[in-house]
Each structure stands twice: as C-alpha cells, then as structure tokens.
Amino acid sequence: MMPSAKMLPLMVAGGVVTVVVGFVLVVLIISTFSNPPFGLGNAPAQPVAFPHSVHVAENNIQCEFCHRNVTKGEAATVPAVEQCLFCHQNIDGTSDTASAIAQTEIEKVRTAFETDQPINWERVHRLPDHVRFIHEAHIRYFTDETIPVKYGINGEEIVESPDVAQTCTICHGDVGNKVEVQPKTGQSLKMGTCLDCHRENSVPTDCTVCHK
C-alpha cells in the first residue's frame, strides 16, 4: 500500500531520527569494543624505529633487561641510551642479516650517546594522572609461586607461575613479536579491565588502591 502524501514528512522525519540515533549508537558501540577507538590512539612515529620483534623474538632479550625498573618500581621506564650501547657498541647492523634501515637506526642511538642527547620517545600507554599503577607489585603477584591459582586479565586461569616476560604479555599482549608497539597490541586498559582482573584475583578493589 502506498503511503499517503500526508504521511511522507512523518516518514522522512522518522527516517532522519533513526539514522542519526543509529549512527551515534554505532559510533559508541564501536568505540566501546575497539581499543583505542578508531585507531585514534595508534602510537605515533618513534624517533628511532625500534623493532621489538628483532630484540625479543629473534634475540631473546627479556623484557626486564631493558625495562629494568619494571621489577623495582612504579614505572617500567624506557632504558637509558647508555643501556642500548651495552649491545650496540658491538652490534652495528652491518652483519648480512641486518637491513640498511637497521644500520641507520642504530647509528641514531650511537649519535645520541656520543652527543649526550636524550632520546624523546613517544608515549604509547598514557596512564591518567589520577591513577597509580605499580608495575612491580603486579609482576610480584603473578610471579609469586606461593599463590596457587591466578587469573589473567580476561579471566583465564593461570596455574603455572609465569616469568616476568610472560607476565608482561598478560596486559601488554605479544609485544615481543610486534615490530611497532601500539595500544591495541595489548588489552584495553580501562578502569573496568583493571577492576575485573582485581575481582577475579580477589585482590583489593578499594578505590584508593589505584586512584590517587
């Protein structure tokens, strides 16, 4: 049955409302499930193209070797340039497996060290100012063998105590096999994520544990 001419404006109006509301809903739903929303939080270009995959997956360097504060304090911290030079004094990228890019990037690090210039990395995960997150405490928990069962961030049961590097992947995902680290590499790091995991593990969920 053809709608009457009178009903047309009503139908048009209804259609517009449906489209607008639908669009808003879709945007909100996508932004809820995609992390970060629409790739807005993709890590920007780093000053030195540092491939985690080469260091971790290929050369088996443990996370805490470079992020050495991760077992000692709140922040994991990026390594000092000096520390890169531990290896890169000798490894200059001229071996046949390395590409020309590797050579130039390693050269950047060496130059920085020689000229006494700190490297300005771009932050990938930004913790809000009102949140206290202590890496050390989390690693201590997951690596503690006296606790029989622990639960991962998605509720998965962890029976074997992981080592430090495995603990990192619980939240940060498989960084070791990624060339470029992006927020989406790991878990969505929202308050609910923290809260779910704390509840699973029966550890304190008092607000002041994380909020400052």
Added chain:
Amino acid sequence: MVAQRVDHKWGMVVDLDRCTGCQACVVACQAENNIPINTKDYFQQRRAYEWIRIERYWEGQFPNVKAKFIPILCQHCENAPCEPVCPVFATYHNDEGMNVQIYNRCVGTRYCSVNCPYTVRFFNYWEPVWPERLRNQLNPDVTVRSRGIMEKCSFCVQRLRRGEVNVERRGLEPLTGERIPTADRKLNYRQMKEGNYLPSCVQACPTNALQFADQHDETGPVKEHFDEANEQIETREHGGHVDESHTRVYRLFEEIGTKPNVVYLKKVEPFPVEKA
C-alpha cells in the same frame, strides 16, 4: 601478593592540650597534597583550601580572655553524612576507616560539603594555577584537582600506600630479616614513623599534638584512646551513661552520630573563664 590492606583501621588523635596553633600542619598539608596557593582573593571569598585548619575560639572578654585552638580536618566518620548524599559514589567509606574522595568521579553537586557538619570539604571554585616553575614542587603521588571538584583531607593515603608497597616489597622483618607471612605484612607504627609514611601534618606537628596510627596497633599511640572512645559509643548505644568529667577522650559533635575516626583529647584548663 598484595598486602592484606583491609586489616588496617586508621585513626588520628588530636591532643588539644598540646596544640599551640602554630600552623605547621597547615603548611605541611599544603606542601604534600598539591593544594593550590591560597591567594588573598581566596581568603576574601572564604574559599581558601586548608584540609587541616586551626580554628581559634575566643572565650571571655578582656582581661579574662582565652583563645583556644582546635585543628579541624576531615573526621573520616564511620557514619559520614557526606557519603550517602553523593549521587555518584565519588565519596565513600573504605575498609580502613577512611572517608575517601575519588576526584575523577566527582560531578560537583557540592551536596557532600553542604552535609558535612565539620565544613572540611573544599570545592575547587577556580582552576588551580601555579607559576610554571612552582609546578616542579607538585607531588606526583597526588592528583591536581581541576575546577568543579570537591576535595578534602585523605589522611595522606598516598603516603600510607607507599608504606604498604614498601612493606610488601620487603616482606622481611627489618631487624631479624625473617620472612613475614603475607597476611601479616602490615604497616605498623614504627615503620610509619621511620619511613616517613605518617600523614604530613602528623609528621610536622612540633608539639606532637597530632598522632596517627592503626587503631588496633598495640605499638601505636592511638589504640588506648580509640578503645576508650569506642567504649563510650558502645555504652551510649546501649543506653548507658558516660561520665565525661574524668576522661579526656571525646569526638567532635558526637551527638550527630557520625562516629569520627579522629578523636580529640580535651584541653586541660586550670583557670577556666567564667561563662557569662
């Protein structure tokens, strides 16, 4: 393992007979908690932030005049009037006897402040500003509250948390080096004192008028006072009569029934001013 934090119950004892009103606690609090600089305008508008403030009450007329000082800070009430009225749970009571304000949840209705009998909640009427260089002093353990947010004394929860993390981290008895069972890794008074984990005002108070510890901590200075104060409440709840004339322990505005976790000790007054 994360320490069993729920076992603590913090409390402060304020000895009014020791307090001289010197303002050391006030500035210590401002230094620790990133409290905005109280400009002249803030005072003129009566919007100055002093999480702990010294109130001075006059008594009598010249020449028989007295001034009494009382430090007033958030009383961390067990039955806090501010808590039920917050529509968003930005303020709530935690298991450690603390009344907590979560800044990022606050929407700014100011109802909590309206309903606080002690007037110890402070609203950020303006965005706090510091000269660029002074920002270096800001404590990274404490959020800077933006405008539209209610704030108040937190018992320096960041210092307690720092202490707890250190206790956990060490997991060892400091003197003997024995490993402490996880459940017993509590922050006791001695550790708080040595590790600078006491609230900033308590640490500064030159007359020791402020004392802070776990209410159940035998080694701490507050247990006996809290035991007595709780006994008073219990007696009253059972309809008994408390003889107040021989005890120094009291809670501010006890009759409202807020059960504060701050206990005051009466001022001793050999020559009271005759009340008109």
Added chain:
Amino acid sequence: MQEGTPLQSRQINAELLRTILNSPKWFWIAISILGLIVLFAMAAAGIMINKGMGVTGLNRPVMWGFFITNFVFWIGISHAGVMLSAILRLSKAEWRRPATRAAEILTVFSLMTAMMMPLIHTGRPWRLVYWIYTLPFVPYDYARGIWPNVRSPLVWDPSAVYTYLTSSILFVIIALVPDFAVLRDRTTGMSNRIYGMLAMGWQGNPRQWKLQIIAGVLLSALILPVFVSVHSIVSWDFGMAVSVKSWHSTIFAPYFVVGAVHSGVSAVAFVLIILRYIYGWQNYIRHEHIDALGRLLIVVATGWFYFLVMEIIFGIYGREADEIAVRSLQFTVNPWAIWMLIFVVITYFLPVAIWLSKTGRRNLWIMSFACISVNIGMWLERFLIIVPGLARKQLLTFDWYTYRPSAIEWILVGGTFAMVSMLMLFIARVVPLIPLYDIKEAEILRTSIKIGRVSVPATFRED
C-alpha cells in the same frame, strides 16, 4: 456559577485561535527582547562553565545559593499545572476550564527550567554523564558494577522530576489532540501537515472522545501521587541533610508541597491575567475564574502559613544552639531580618488581605500585584531557607559566613524568568493556550432547559 454571555463555537474558534493564525507585531518584539535576555543569560552560563564556579558568590560554608533556590522555585511553579488540571478535573470544578492548558504548559516549561539549574550549578555539566548514563560506553558505572548511589536524594530528585516531566508532557499532549485537529482543519501547507501529524488522525467521533476523556481522567489520577512526591523529594534534598540544622526537619515535605501549590497557582493566575490582557480573551478568562483562583489561594496560603509557623516553632523548640543561631540570623540580623519580614508580608498577609476582599479578587491589577508578590515571596522563602541554614551550619562559629550572589547569578536567575516567558509566548503561537473543546464542552454543559419549574442541564456528562 458560570457567568458571562453564551458563546458560539465559531466565535470560540476564531478568538482562541487568533494567537496562532495571525501574529501581531508586538509578539515578535517581545520574543526578541526575551530572546536577547536568554542569550545574555546563556553567555553568562558559558562564562561560568568556562571559568568555573568561582564567578558565583558561593563560598565554603554556603555551597548552595541562587541556583538551588531558583531550582526549588521553578519546581514549585510547576505544581500549578497538576494542581489545576488534575485535582480540579477530578473534582469537576467548572471554573478550571480556561486555566488548565496554560497551567500544564507552564508546568512543563518550569520543570525544564528547574532541571537546568542543578546542571549548571555543578559547574561542569558534562560530568553528569557519570550520573545518568546507564550504558557501557562510559568507562564507569553499571557495566563495572558501580551504580549511582541510590541513597542520595540527588538520585531520587531527578527520578521524580523526570517522571513528573514525562507525565506532564503526556498530559498536555493528550489534552491537545482535539485542538490540534481543529488547527489541522484551519491551516494549510506545512503547518497543516505538522498539525495533521500531531492530531494523530482525530476525527472527533464519540469513541475518540470517550478515550480522550478517559485518558485525561486516568492521567489526572496517576499524576497526583507524582505531584505530591516531586516536591516532597525536592524538600528531602534539604530534609535529609543531617548537618544543616534548620533543614533537617520532618515537616519539610508537606510544607514544600503546599508552598509549591501556593506559588504555582498564583503564577497561573498571573499568567491568565496576562493572557487575557494581551490576547483579549475577556470572554474566556473571566473575573469569576480569577475570583475562584483567589478564593482557592486563601486556603492554600493559610495552609502554607501554618506549616511555616510550625517549622519555625519546631526548630526553636529543641533549643539547640545551632538551630537558634540560624533562626536568630533569619530574624534578627540584617539584611536577613528585613528580607524575612518582607517575605512574610508579601507572601501571606498582603495577598491574603487582597484575596479576602471581593474587590481585590475582581480587580485584575490588584490580583496581578498579589500574585507577583506571592511569587517574589516564595522565591525569597527558598532563599531564606537555603542560605541562612548553610551560613550558620553547625556550631563551628569559626566557619560561619554569608553569601552575596554575583552578577552572573543574578543574570542567570533573571534569564530563567525570561526563558519561561519566552517559551510561554512562543507556545501560545503554536497551540491554543485555552483548550477549545473544553470551553465548548462548558458551553454545552451550561445550556439548560426548563422542565416545569426547574432548570436542568441540557446535557449530562458521561462519567
């Protein structure tokens, strides 16, 4: 008791639809002036949101001021609609007829205005998303098992007010359907289509009439508890505040409800007088209507005054030092004492004296004056409850302070009045502010025939 000359349906249509079908020049002038004021107030709100609540005169003890006063005031005004429509409809008060529509619409607008006040009062309204959002889009709340604090009167409050707002809108629309149909039949082009949609296929057949009347009566009955609860709950915003001695009173709920009716009915009476004047509706809003409202108001005002006195007496009876301090601020300290005196005189003694005399009730100028004075007084009443209570909160005399509203607050409060006026004017351009069918119904009902020596109505209403 109906007075005046009988009207013909044609005349009713012509006169009551005049406001919609042609617009005089003064209308646009008035709308633009009011609109400018509203814009000005919006700019003030913008400044406040941009700079922070520091631009107000609020301070540490007095954290609530003009905005909350204004909120309670407009909630109070909103009670007029239901009072007149529902109660009078249920009690079949004939004189209600011309007043209902304007009253209901005033309810809707004043509720909307009222709800704006707590929003801008927080300083950062967008933060309220945490408060009202129930969806998992925001990183907090229900999805994380953290719910709004249902113990808080500030959660009860919007629940009640929004329920009231929803039902009031429904009430208005149901009552408007027959009039939309009349408008649909008298317009052309775009407005014809819009009215057509709004009339929802109204043909005026008996079944439709029956449903419409039943819906109206049913809604009237359902809305009554909401009407009582809204202002009760608004009063609990204060009554639940254990720490503010002069607020913590069990009498607050009926006191506020009666006060709301007092100010609301006065406001409606004033609106009716204005409408009569500007639209020339002498035939519809007649002296007898205003007269009836005046007589109703005597009762309401006296009831309210009883509660006022009780509230004060109960407060003082306890002889608690802090309660006495609030009262002595209210009664003995200037400027509060002066305001208090003015408030009592202009809210009760002056208007009631006017209403007690028939001349007063029948003189529209005097009546307007009385109604305005009641509303100024009721505004003052809320102010004199809220601010002195906070200024003398508890015994900590060290923290006592008063409150001086800033220019921004004055502008915003003024802006709400302009906004409600503007919306009322505007709506008068869109819908008939006096229900056509209701008036016609009255005309029919008043027609009587003589049977022998008695006069009986020509038509019986089906109930």
Added chain:
Amino acid sequence: MKLTRRNFLAWAGIGAVGAVACEGFGIRYGELDIQSPVRLPEDLVRGTDNWYASLCRVCPSCEGIVVRVMEGRAKKVQGNPFFPTNQGKSHARCESGLQALYHPDRIPSPLRRSGPRGSGQFLPVSWQPNGIDSLRSALQARGSSSVMITEPLRGHLGLLASRFASAIGGEQLGFESLDNNTYRAAVKNVFQQDNLPDFDLENSKFILSFGADFLSTWISPTRFNRGYGEFRQGEHRDRGMFYQIDSRFSMTAASADKWLPVRPGWEGHIALSLAQVIVAENLQATGVNVDALVGGAAGTQALNNFRPELVAPMAGLTSEMTGGDPVEFLKNLARSFAKTRPAVAIGGGSAGATDNGLFNLEAIYALNYLVGSVGVEGGVTLNPGSPWDNVPAAGKVGSLADWTRITEQIRSGQTKMLMLHGADPVHGLPESLRLRDAIAQAEDLFVVSFSPFLDDTSAMADLILPDRVYLEDWGDDISEPGPGYQTIGMQQPVVNPLADLDPLSFPDVLLTMAQELGKESQLPWSNFKSMLREGSDALFALNRGSIDAASADDFWNRLLQRGGWWDEKSTGPTKVQAPNGLLRSIAEKASDPEFSGIGIDSDSYYLVPFSHNTLLDGYNGHLPWLQSAPDPLTTVTWQTWVELGDSTAEKLDVKEGDIIRVESSKDSIRAVAYISPAVPPDVVSIPLGQGRQHGSDYATDRPGSESSNVMDILETTQVKGTGSLAWAGTRVRLFKTGESVSISKLEGDTRAEEIGTTPGEEIIKTIKPENH
C-alpha cells in the same frame, strides 16, 4: 649514599625526565614524550623518592630537615628525626623553603642596574666577565671601605664572611630586624655565657614567660614547641603550669594557663617583685646563697622598692586581670613559681624591647637563680661553645647603634661599598633612620647584592649576583641555641638549579674573589665545600660524638647522611656561680620605660609590634605559603592588620576591615583593623613582615593600606646598654580613615566563640586538671 647522590645529581642534570613525571598534570606540552636519559646509575630506581638530610635556612634558628627528591626535583621538606634541636619536627616556615627553590621570581642571572638607583630597573649580564669582573674591580677599589651586611651568620659561612671582610679591610655585620643583642647581653650579664641558653621545657614543671613569644617566633620555636608538648602532656609526668606575662596576647599567651597583661616595659619590675617575695618569704631553692645573690642588706633594701604593692599599680595590673587583689596574685605567683620545681623563667620579645629592656631581661633571668634552675634538668640549659676553635657559634649582629653609624658613613661617603646577603636593612630598619635615602643619594657608593630575590635593599643595588638557594648549596650551622650539647648541622645541595637559572654560590664567589685579590693566606680554600670538608675532618679528629667512622671520608659521608654531628657528652656548664649581688645590681639599674615621641596621653596607645608567625620580619615575604598561612590568633593572611581591643574599637567607632591610620611622631602607616577581645584597651599591635616595595608580586602586589611596614613608624629609641632598637617603645595615635576593605582571613564573618549551651555542644571541651 654519596655515590648515589652524586651520580643522581649528575644524571638529573643531564636528563629532564623529571619534567615528564612531575610537571605534567593534564596533557601538557611534552607530556606525551618519554625521555631516555643518556646515562642512568645502576642503583637508581626511577619513580621512587630519595630523602636527603640538610638544614633549613628560612629562619634564623637552625633546624635539621630531610628533603624528598623525586626525579631531580625537591618535593617535600620535613624535619630530620635525628637532629637534636627539632627532632623530626618542623615549622611552617621550613616547609616553604621549596617555594624559594622553585619561586617564579628568582633572579635567574646577574643583573646590573640600568636606571637610577632605587628604580628597580636592571639589565641581565653574564657572570663572566661582567658580573665577576665588576665585583672584583669594586672590591679592589673600595674593599677597604666596605660593609658586608648578612643574615646572622654562624659556622663556616660566618668564618668565611668575617675573614673575607677583614682581609679586604672592610666590616661585616649580621642583620636582624629585631635583633637579639639585648637578650644576648642579659645572658652574658646574668649567666656569663656567650651562647644563648636552651630551656628544658620538656622536664620543666612551671614556665614563667615574660614577653617571649617562644611558641611562635622567638629564638627557636620548633624546639620550644617540641618541649612544650611534653611539658603539657608528656608521659610519666604531671602537667606543667605556664604563666605568660606579656603586653600582647600572643599565640604563646593563648597557650598559657594564665595570661597577665602588663604595661609594656614593666616586666622587669614584676620579675623583681617576684624576687622580692621569694627572698622575703625565704622561698628560694635549697643551696641558693640568697645573701650573695641579693647583695646583702643593701640588696634587700633595693629589692624592697619592688614590693608587689608598689609594682602592681605601676605595671597596670588590675583586680579584673588577676581575679582578685593584684598584690596577692603576684605573691601567690611568686610562691608557686618558687615551690613548683623545676621552674624556669624566660624573657624576651617585647619585654626586652623598651629602653629599659636590658634591665627587664636581667631581672627575669635572675629569677632562675633564686629557684635553682640554672643548668639543671627542667630549667635553663647552658650551651657549650663551638667544637671548632676558629669557627664562631654566633656572629656579630648589628644593633640600632651600628646601623645608625653605618647610615651616617654612607651619607658621609665614608662607606663606599655595600655587600648584601640575606639581609634587607632598608625594609627591616625604622624608616626614620633614612637608610633608603642615604643609599639613594650616596654618589660614590657601590652596592652589591647576593640575593636570589629582589628585595627593598637589593632593588637599590648596582649589581646583583644571585646566590643559590639553600637547597642547592653547601653549608653548615652551629645550632643556636643548641640542645645543651655541641651540635653541628650540615647542609648539602639536594637538587641542582633548574636549567633556566644560573645562580652562583655566595661563599664560592667570596673564595674566588679572595683568590683573585690575592688573599689566599687568610682564605686558602678553593671552594666552600672543601672548607666544610676541612671542618668535617677536624670533627673526625675530635674522635667523639654521634658519628662513629673509620676514616675521614667515611665520617664526611655519614655527616651528610645524618645531616649533622653532635656530642651529647660535651654539654655546657651545669653549674654557674651567680655574680655577687646580682639582684642588687639589677635593682639599682632599674628604670621606668620611657616613651619618646608622642608621649603618654589619653588618646595615644602603646604600639606593640610583633614578629609575624610565618613571615617573621618579612624577609621571606615572597613565599606564598608563608603569606597564606593564617596568623594563629587573628587568622589574617596577606594583609597588615592592626589589632584593636573591643573598647578601642568602640571608642574609635571602627569595625573589622576598616582602614586605620596609625601615626607616631615619625610617620604614619595604614593597616586593616582586626578587633580582638584580647587586646588591652591602651595597646595596639601590628605585625611586621609586610609592606615591601620591591620584589616578588607575592610580597608587593597589595596597596599600602593592606600591606605596610610597622618599622616605618617606630621611634628610634635604643635599649640602654645594648644600643638595640627598642621596638616596643613607641606610642601611636589612631585615626579612622573611613575606608574599608574586605579582610582576608580564614575566620568567618562572626567572632568565633563557642555558642554551645549544653556539654554535648562544646567544640573544645575542657577538663579540670584535678579530674585528669
């Protein structure tokens, strides 16, 4: 610790990582960066705090502090729990040192005057060659006729400054607005000590204080507060009794059990009347040779002129004040003072600041002999001298007589060079001395300031060479008053100066100059740190005290770690023989206080100025925390207020916030009225500290009606015998100006009094001592 600290500082200087962690709240520029430092010491954990021991230099008393440092930024100052004088406690002033460190108005680099003198116009210059060269040439040309004005110096900086001054042939003087010379002289005359004594309040049972605001500003308030707390409620002891006899109701008087208002300048008479009662009633402590103390019959005769019957009316005591017959009151006071042992009598502040101040203080301190509390527990503890032979425990502090002379020298052209460090004499001396004009008009005068902040005197400088702030610099201090035994405090730099600042340490500059001027023989050290290190080695050589170290290096490290060295065994004398006939000589010296200028008439008032609780004399007025800390009694902040009694306010018809013009014979100032129930009807009080004209906005952005300097109106009366300023010896007239401002105080708009009528409604509950 040393290794960490050093590396840490080096590292902190290299990377600006701290900026990321500490500066940004909200996404600010650079916050999304995370910086790799170039080098990082192995044992440094980032994001964790480090605590360094140092010394507080905000106020003249010496307090040990620990500073919390994170990522190269100082975050918090707290008391050093090991340090003997303050034992972990701190005053509001100590905390504020951080604001000096990160103050927005620090002078970043040397400045040279570009406008006329006093205009405050400067151009930045470089240290090398401009700054240092100008200083050297000025020293070469004018060094022999130079005056170096510093804060009161002790320890190695005192040694350095005095030697430097003598090496170049100039003069060095410490400056304090309200100097302690009278107190020092009284101590010398009564106890024959060069060092200021300590008071063992902790163990005392009875404190009788005359005019000394020792809980707020006088000498070492943190130490006294610490003792006071124990005096009141310490464990295993009875609560002490405390009388304050004072012309102003100070914070200390508020804490006293009984405050006795007295006319300014009559404290000594009251002290002697108490002595007379004790002697007459034979109440002295056992073992006290009263005859020798009093000076025989002649002494008794002299003392009899001070019988309470005579003194009470002179001192303005009324029966309302004493709750009965004032004479009986004084007698009873003397009796309980003598019977409650140990008791201690303290005098200072306004009691020593009238022209008869020396007499007052001597009379007060002599009381301690009568009750046998000199050198005993709970009484006056005498302090030993410096553990170093050559390093002074107290430097010379100029008195008003000195400043008058120096002003005259400047005016006459005799002084050709002024060096300023930590002192602001233009602000801190009475305006009628005309020091400002003298400096401004002196044609051949070169003024060098080493201040890191602009102040009223520095604003008149030709050259400003900004010093480091104490948290960035080395130093040491000999506590004065010490805790009764030898105590050294060590100050170390806890952070490096920020990158945009270029200060140079004052002692290092002096040492460099000494070398460049060829004075190595007197000052052979290359820098101040090595000088301190030499001092540390000397302490190590003493082989005693709190630090047990194997080597000199070890000793030095531990010295820095602990923040000081002390030796509890090397105490001061515990027994002092009172001079023969002490009371007689004091009684014969007695004189009534004299008030020059306006003189005593019915419409003039005693002016009792006082040190501001946090600002003291205002040298640190640029620190916002100190400005915003409410005065304990009035709770006024940021403004200069004048305290009026209720009756005075009624007489003048003023209310709070009205601007009052306070006029002396010298000048007048304007201040905001604060009406207090505790101000005697014939007294007004004004705090020092405000009224600066140059420097940071925090100190100067207020109009003269809200911020004025009470020094401007003081009469230049000198205390007899010491030449100090008799700052409580001024009479003023008050005028209502008709203007009014909003007073910026914490208190609300009503006078805060308890209004509760039932016991449950009291805020500050009290208890009788007998029930406790």
